[in-house]
Amino acid sequence: DSGVTQTPKHLITATGQRVTLRCSPRSGDLSVYWYQQSLDQGLQFLIQYYNGEERAKGNILERFSAQQFPDLHSELNLSSLELGDSALYFCASSAARTSAATDTQYFGPGTRLTVL
Amino acid sequence: GQNIDQPTEMTATEGAIVQINCTYQTSGFNGLFWYQQHAGEAPTFLSYNVLDGLEEKGRFSSFLSRSKGYSYLLLKELQMKDSASYLCAVNSGYSTLTFGKGTMLLVSP
Secondary structure, three states, rough: OOOOEEOOOOOEHHHHHHHEEEEEEEOOEEEEEEEEOOOOOOOEEEEEEEEEEEOOOOOOOEEEEEEEEEOEEEEEEOOOHHHHHOOOEEEEEOOOOOOOOOOEEEEEEEEEEEEE | OOOEEEEEEEEEEOOOOOEEEEEEEEOOOOOOEEEEEEOOOOOEEEEEOOOOEEEEEEEEEEEEEEOOEEEEEEEOOOHHOEEEEEEEEOOOOOOOOEOOOOOOEEEOO
């Protein structure tokens, strides 16, 4: 158990809908990262938050957005869902003391999203 | 751009030694990570290299050559539970990681 929690574990929805995925980092970790993993693309970095502020963006679609709250939990919002958005979504956290520091990322159990 | 290459699949026998290679071409380098991932589960941290050389941690070792853009993960005394995907990831100067597509290792009896 990494100490990172994610809810829900599974999510099934229809095209065009909007969903919210939730992540709680390990106690004391300030950085949260979101990743998407599909069979053909591997693990793709989406976005990073550090202590409530967006710090880095990867291959995140405009239909997707995220935020980190004062209690450091984070939410990833996916809207206008398409079949191709079906994937595993992972959240990770790290104890990096600055937003640019290299530190080990610990992953949550993931949310499996199925879009029908 | 960032490019990380690993073999797609490897097979090995229980009790044997296997080496999983990773080559990378990135715009910067601030460390290389190896993660293990069982199907449908979260990636779990195995090792981190930032300087050239070998890092040993029990049955697992990881090697890095920055001049060659090359790393390998060495797994000794293979067990059935080592059947998993092994992900190579590079930190290219910021705090984010770029992952390779992973090497699926199948350990047979």
